[in-house]
Amino acid sequence: MSSPLSARAAALAADPANAQLRRSLEVYYGDPERDAAMDKLYARFLKPGDLAFDIGSHVGDRIGAFRRAGARVIALEPQPECARAIRAIYAGDPDVTLVEAACGPRPGSLQLHVNSANPTVTTASRAFVAAAAGAGGWEGQVWDRAIEVPVTTLDALIAARGVPQFIKIDVEGFEADVIAGLSQAVPALSFEFTTIQRDVAYTCLDRLAEIGPYRFNIALGESQLLTFAAPISNADMAAHIACLPHEANSGDVYAILESA
Numbered sequence: 001m002s003s004p005l006s007a008r009a010a011a012l013a014a015d016p017a018n019a020q021l022r023r024s025l026e027v028y029y030g031d032p033e034r035d036a037a038m039d040k041l042y043a044r045f046l047k048p049g050d051l052a053f054d055i056g057s058h059v060g061d062r063i064g065a066f067r068r069a070g071a072r073v074i075a076l077e078p079q080p081e082c083a084r085a086i087r088a089i090y091a092g093d094p095d096v097t098l099v100e101a102a103c104g105p106r107p108g109s110l111q112l113h114v115n116s117a118n119p120t121v122t123t124a125s126r127a128f129v130a131a132a133a134g135a136g137g138w139e140g141q142v143w144d145r146a147i148e149v150p151v152t153t154l155d156a157l158i159a160a161r162g163v164p165q166f167i168k169i170d171v172e173g174f175e176a177d178v179i180a181g182l183s184q185a186v187p188a189l190s191f192e193f194t195t196i197q198r199d200v201a202y203t204c205l206d207r208l209a210e211i212g213p214y215r216f217n218i219a220l221g222e223s224q225l226l227t228f229a230a231p232i233s234n235a236d237m238a239a240h241i242a243c244l245p246h247e248a249n250s251g252d253v254y255a256i257l258e259s260a
Contacts, residue, residue: 005064006030008089021059021085024120028061029089037224038065042166045188046071050165053157055103055178058120060086062168063096071095074161078102078112078149079122097161103171104151105180113143121172128173131196137249138196153181166190170252176203185212187257193241194250201241201253209234213258220244220251231256 009029013022038061046052048070054062057077063086066073072095077083083100090096102110102124113129114122121141123129132138154167167189169178175191189208193201208214215231218240232240237253 005089008091009059009085012085012088018081018085020116020119021081023118024059025085028059029064034222034224035065035068038062039068041219041224041226042066042069045166047165051162053154053161053164053167055154055167055169056171057086057098058082058170060089062170063090066166067093067095071165073097074099074157074164076101076103076152076157079114079119080147082119099152099157101150101152102174103154103157103169103178103181104174105153105177106151107153107156108151109148110151111146112149114145114147115141115143116145117142123172123174124177125171125173128194128197131173131194135196136246154178155181155183158184158186168252173197173200176200176207179204179207182207182211185214185257188255190252190254192250192252195244195246195248198241202238204253205234205238208255214255215258217254217256218251219254220248223251226254 006029009025012018013025042065046069050071052066052071052073054073054075057063057075059082063073063075074097076099077086078101086098104110110124112124129143132141163186165187167186169175169191171178191204216237217226217228217231219226
């Protein structure tokens with residue numbers, strides 16, 4: 001039996017007005033095994049009543065995982081089409097707050113490079129677009145328009161909403177810029193990495209090491225499975241990422257504060 005969230009996502013996917021998001025809605029909702037894997041992973045970091053930030057929500061599947069863990073969610077999504085989908089899927093949930101903005105190193109505005117055919121890889125990073133050009137696994141990706149969107153910072157969100165127990169950051173090559181806007185340690189966070197921009201991951205690792213005594217784990221692709229039995233050091237994680245084959249493509253690095 002489908003969940004209410006899956007039913008709402010399916011209804012959105014069936015609407016021709018949401019054609020650009022159909023693939024994302026079909027991939028990210030309605031897969032019980034995937035949901036169970038996410039729930040098992042995020043149960044390590046969240047318990048009922050905790051606060052979570054979802055930076056780069058896209059169509060909001062992580063919002064669903066955080067809510068199933070009982071967490072309150074502040075979700076940031078600057079793409080208008082995605083924001084409309086999130087509002088429709090999570091309508092009536094008082095513990096989900098949507099902020100239609102990007103996150104970066106300082107408040108203001110920025111240009112978002114939109115991939116209309118594949119909005120999940122829309123990005124604020126020109127370097128990401130350049131790195132994808134001609135790279136294996138990224139064939140056919142086109143960023144065909146740009147929009148101006150407002151920007152906030154993690155520090156500003158914390159000042160307004162409180163310290164989260166967990167932050168998820170998935171912003172297609174802009175992860176280091178987001179973390180540059182964080183000046184205080186939080187108990188745990190994740191950031192996406194790609195093998196076409198390993199330098200972004202190294203910058204994130206170094207910045208987090210400056211903020212607090214973090215140790216790290218990693219999950220490849222959409223596996224939701226942590227690679228290491230126990231978190232490892234900044235240097236060991238950087239070495240691990242450096243040794244990954246190009247075909248690994250992407251995944252998420254998890255930073256866990258030692259004192260958390």
